[in-house]
Structures are given as structure tokens and as C-alpha cells.
Amino acid sequence: MAIDPSASVYTRLALRFYDFVVLTVSNLFAWRCPTGSKLLPFYQAHIGENAHLEIGVGTGYYPAASAARLAKVKLVTLLDLNPNTLAFAQRRLTRAGYKGDIEAVERSIFDPLPEEMRARYDSVALFYLFHCLPGAFPKKATDVFRNVVPALAPGGVVYGATILGKDVAHNWFGTRLMKLYNGKGIFGNTEDSEERLRQAMEETFEEYEVQVVGVVALFTGRKPRQVA
Ligand SMILES: C[S@@+](CC[C@H](N)C(=O)[O-])C[C@H]1O[C@@H](n2cnc3c(N)ncnc32)[C@H](O)[C@@H]1O
Numbered sequence: 001m002a003i004d005p006s007a008s009v010y011t012r013l014a015l016r017f018y019d020f021v022v023l024t025v026s027n028l029f030a031w032r033c034p035t036g037s038k039l040l041p042f043y044q045a046h047i048g049e050n051a052h053l054e055i056g057v058g059t060g061y062y063p064a065a066s067a068a069r070l071a072k073v074k075l076v077t078l079l080d081l082n083p084n085t086l087a088f089a090q091r092r093l094t095r096a097g098y099k100g101d102i103e104a105v106e107r108s109i110f111d112p113l114p115e116e117m118r119a120r121y122d123s124v125a126l127f128y129l130f131h132c133l134p135g136a137f138p139k140k141a142t143d144v145f146r147n148v149v150p151a152l153a154p155g156g157v158v159y160g161a162t163i164l165g166k167d168v169a170h171n172w173f174g175t176r177l178m179k180l181y182n183g184k185g186i187f188g189n190t191e192d193s194e195e196r197l198r199q200a201m202e203e204t205f206e207e208y209e210v211q212v213v214g215v216v217a218l219f220t221g222r223k224p225r226q227v228a
Pocket residue numbers: 004006007008010055056057058059060061079080081082085107108109110126127128129132133
């Protein structure tokens with residue numbers, strides 16, 4: 001099956017360099033939102049009690065670095081369009097000592113989730129997914145939220161982080177990476193602004209928060225609005 005460049009770029013070789021290139025160098029110097037002091041604590045602060053859904057898994061850095069925090073969580077479901085990332089992240093989470101069930105779902109988040117995933121998760125993480133997806137805020141985010149929200153258990157949270165492309169000040173390094181990645185279809189974020197993300201969140205959730213660190217929006221959404 002041919003997969004979109006937003007996912008196909010993550011070959012087994014690319015995944016070996018991902019943490020250094022993206023999580024260490026780019027997050028610090030291009031996007032100005034450090035992994036260790038900002039993104040990881042934000043990720044861990046919102047992990048739920050019973051079941052966690054990780055969408056767009058990459059190398060599985062965040063869940064693996066949170067294995068201790070996940071100890072009481074019985075189920076971690078990994079969802080991604082790319083089988084390489086699913087296998088990589090699953091192996092890494094197991095090696096990190098996570099003892100609960102790990103489920104891998106190969107699927108695009110633009111497709112509705114399977115019935116058995118409904119009302120199951122206390123936390124759903126969308127880290128560095130939106131800026132990879134083609135399309136623009138608010139539609140791209142409302143489309144994804146529409147698919148994700150049915151998976152939330154009562155009281156659950158959808159949270160994540162995304163690199164903004166519009167109405168933010170990119171530095172020299174960030175501008176170069178934006179051009180390169182958007183040109184190749186690895187990113188699709190030239191029209192993604194904080195305001196448009198807020199519109200998607202307002203449309204989807206009764207309670208939400210968005211904060212911007214560097215050029216990265218960190219968001220949480222709770223209490224999905226009832227759709228007719
Ligand atoms: C930039 S990586 C993010 C990895 C990880 N969450 C992180 O923050 O380090 C984006 C991930 O989203 C996945 N992805 C891209 N398009 C997708 C889609 N339509 N549905 C599901 N996953 C997708 C890619 O395969 C990749 O694993």
C-alpha cells in the first residue's frame with residue numbers, strides 16, 4: 001500500500017536518527033521548544049489512569065521515556081500509518097520495561113477509529129502529528145478530532161504538540177527546515193496558526209487550552225461537545 005510522505009519518510013534507517021535530529025537538535029535550535037524540559041513533562045502530566053492511545057508514534061520516545069509513569073496503565077495502543085514506526089515504538093516500549101498490554105493499529109488518523117476503540121482511553125496523545133499532515137488548520141484538526149474524540153473515556157483528555165507555520169517568527173534554521181520539509185510533503189503546516197488551532201479546539205471541546213513555546217503549540221482538550 002502506498003502511504004503518504006508524512007508517514008513514508010520514517011524508514012527504519014530514518015528512525016535511527018530521528019531522536020537526535022528532531023527531539024534533540026531541531027526542538028532546541030529550530031522550534032525552540034526543548035524536549036526534556038517542556039515536551040516530555042507536558043506529555044507525562046497528561047497520561048491517564050487506565051488506557052492510553054498514542055497517535056503518530058515515531059520512535060516511541062515519549063511513551064518509552066514514560067515507562068515508569070505508565071506502570072499502572074493497563075493498555076497502551078499505538079496507532080500509525082507506517083508499520084515501521086509501530087514495530088520500532090512497540091519494541092522500544094517493551095524494552096523500557098512497560099509490562100501492560102501494547103496494541104498496534106496500522107491506520108490513518110483521517111479514517112474513523114474501529115468500534116472496539118470507542119470510549120476506551122483516558123488519554124490520547126497527538127505529538128508532532130498535525131504539522132506532518134496535509135491540509136490546513138482548522139479543518140485538518142477538526143477532521144482528526146472528530147475521529148479521535150469517540151475513543152475518549154468519560155473525563156478523558158486529548159493532548160499534543162504541533163509546530164506552527166503561520167503567524168509565528170521562525171528563526172533562520174527553522175525557516176530552512178520549514179521550506180525543506182513542506183517542499184517534500186513531510187510537513188504540511190504553512191497555513192497552521194495558533195488562532196486556527198484554537199478555532200478547531202473551540203469547535204470540538206467545551207474545555208481546552210493552547211500555549212505556544214517557541215513555535216510549538218501545546219494543547220489539551222476535554223469534554224468534547226456533543227455533535228448532532
Ligand atoms: C513527526 S513523527 C512524530 C513522532 C512522535 N509522536 C514524536 O513526537 O516524536 C509523525 C508520526 O505520524 C505518523 N503519521 C503521519 N501521517 C499519519 C496519518 N495520516 N495517520 C497516522 N499516523 C500518521 C508518522 O508515520 C510518524 O510516526
